[in-house]
Amino acid sequence: MFKAFSFCKRKNLLLTGGMDRIIRVWNPYLPGKPTGMLKSHTAPVIYIHVSAEDNKIFSMSTDNTIKIWDLETESCLFTASSKASGIKGDFAACLYLPESRSLCVATDTVTLLHLRLRSPPEPCLVVSHQEPVPCCRYNPAFRQVVSCSEASVVKVWDFETGRLLSGFTGAHGNAGITCLTFDTSGRRLITGGRDGCLKIWSYNNGHCLHTLKQGKSLPTKCIIAVGWDRRINVYFDAPRDFHHFWKPQPHWQDDLNHGHKEDILCVAQCPPFLLATSSYDGEVIIWNVISGHIYCKLNTPPCSDDAEDGKGRSGVTLSTGAVGRLEGVGGGAAQPHCPSCCPLLTGSVTFWKLFCGACPIANFTPSRDKAQVSSITVTAGDVLAYVADQEGFVHVYDIKEYGLQGPELQSPKNVTFWRAHVSVVTSLELIEEKFLLSSSLDHTVRLWSVDGKYIGTFGQQSPWDIFTPASWSHPRVPCEILTDPQSTPAHPVLGGDVAVLRTKEEEQDKVVEEKFPCTGMWLGSTEK
Missing domain, CATH: 2.130.10.10 (YVTN repeat-like/Quinoprotein amine dehydrogenase)
Incomplete structure (x- = not known):
């Protein structure tokens, strides 16, 4: 009342x-x-x-x-x-x-x-949502960022200032949102929830246009949904039909007979006709979207270092398919992709050659502590790869020539790295090849320059001007990152590597002795 x-x-x-x-x-x-x-x-x-x-x-x-x-x-x-x-x-x-x-x-x-109305001081802890943020996306049509939370809250932010523009609650009732994307026009928002439903929104006013039955989305002229039913569900987009429930098209025959045996965790598109899906057991399948048949299956290479520790098999790679997280890398001989927050993964990134026989051509671990890889994105032209892990670190690798000449034994050059969050990084997205958008289970959505300069957290009290670097938070960093113990640099003595140091010192002494043999002279203090 x-x-x-x-x-x-x-x-x-x-x-x-x-x-x-x-x-x-x-x-x-x-x-x-x-x-x-x-x-x-x-x-x-x-x-x-x-x-x-x-x-x-x-x-x-x-x-x-x-x-x-x-x-x-x-x-x-x-x-x-x-x-x-x-x-x-x-x-x-x-x-x-x-x-x-x-x-x-x-x-x-x-x-x-x-009333004395004064701007409150900037709080030490700035959050974008009151709950963990499973994903966020940038809308280039309106220059806005849309984020969602585990409490089924959707928020729309101004990309250029970080200010909150609008939002709505209860998008999937009491079920959390697990993923979101836009249609090709950028005018409709598609969300997937833990209730197994997809919903299509006019997100500016929070009006639900359609409700679809089942799991995750990828927009072209259809919507492809994957999830716990282990099937690939294809919905044809009908933009003029706003008043009916849509039903998925008949399943592909290969999907029914030879598809995934475990829950599908992620999906990625490799234009023009390939689709990659990855399941909880680490299986990656490459599909021909036009025919609905399996193009190939990728067998994940075992991780010898962790197999003895019982940590499970290593994850899959950095390109057209995925385990926990996939990213498409087009052109060239190398077709890579990358893992995420699946318990079976140990944090390695694998590059695959899809054509002329699917086989891995490189495998490396980006995190210093072998943390599981949670998200990955690649620049235009496949020049740089941004790899985020479950400890909140973002690693940048130069992959322009990596794997193009054949198998690689070493990891690509690490250009830079920084800590973006204090918890799992749930999504990464490059914006205009100048900025990096990230979200995390630590309740924040943040914006960075491509070289790791901290621009700000969406929802902070003081807005930024994306065109004025002086308004950015850099060189400051979020206070929780500054004070978190895992942000401190690793020291070999504190890490128990004293024996290694001694070995190096002994080797140096040996080199000195070989170059300068003993002459019977010594330097020191004398007592009279």
Whole structure:
């Protein structure tokens, strides 16, 4: 039951509050579902006012508690209790005076509260979501970033400033979102949830256009979904049909007879006609999308170092197929791809040659601690590969000529690396070949330059200007990364490598002795 409301013409927002102690934010043109909910009051809300000039929301409840909210982040900035404010008696009326920035409250007496609105200091811990972020994507058509959380919350961010533009909750009910992508026009958002459904959205207003039955997406002129049913489900895109449920097309015969035996974890496209899928048991299958037949299967090379430790088999590579994570690398002789957060993986990256017989041509471990690879992306022209792991590190490798002349015994040149998050990096995406977008289970979505300069975290208090490097957070880094023990450089003595150091010193001494044999002379102090 509503007890108060406020309409902001400048922001085109309607706010309501009532007996359930929740302030709801509405789009007046879509009254069926609120775009946000502010939860902090412990008594029914009886007054709401939106101050567009200050980007603030003022509210009051029946227990005479006054709260100030940030209009953009929808977070509570300040709470004034009745005792601290000197408000006594039953509430009668309330009025906000914008000229003096004061709140006039009428009870048994009239109380005038002068509000000092100051920008709060930047908190040490900035988060983009209140829950882990499984994925995010950049929309080049609108220059926006869309992220989602395990609580089924979708947020739309301005890429150029990092500010929150809009969002909606309950996208898949109580089920978390596991993946998202856009259609070719960039106007529709496709999400996959733990409820096994795909949903297609007009994400600017949060309106659901379609609901599909089953798992993960890849847009062309159809949507391909994979997941726990171990099947490859193909939905033909019908952009003009907004009122019916879509059903998948008949399964490919090879998929039914010779497809995956375990849950499919990921899918990647290798234009123009190849599709790669990878399952929980490490199997990677390359498909011909046109015929629906298996093109080849990739047998993951065993990892000799970890086999004795019982850590399982190594992951698959860096290109057209995947285990946990895949990335397509086009052209040339090498066709690689890469693993992710599957328990069977040990963190290696393998390059494959798909044509003229599928065979691995290179395998290396990017992480210093052999952490599992969780995401990978490649620049245009297959020049650089960005590999992220479960410890939050991003490693950059030069792969321009790697594997083109035949099998490689060494890893590619490591151009640079940095720590982007304190937890698993769930997605990486290169934007305009100048910026790197990342998300993580540490609740953050961040933007970096391609050489690792920290631009900012989406949702931070101070916006950045993407065209002005002076506005970036660099050379500062997120405080939780700076203070995390795993961010400290590895020292050979602390790591127990003293024996190695001694061996090197002995070798150096031996070299010195060979170059300068003993002459019977020595240097030292003498006592008289």
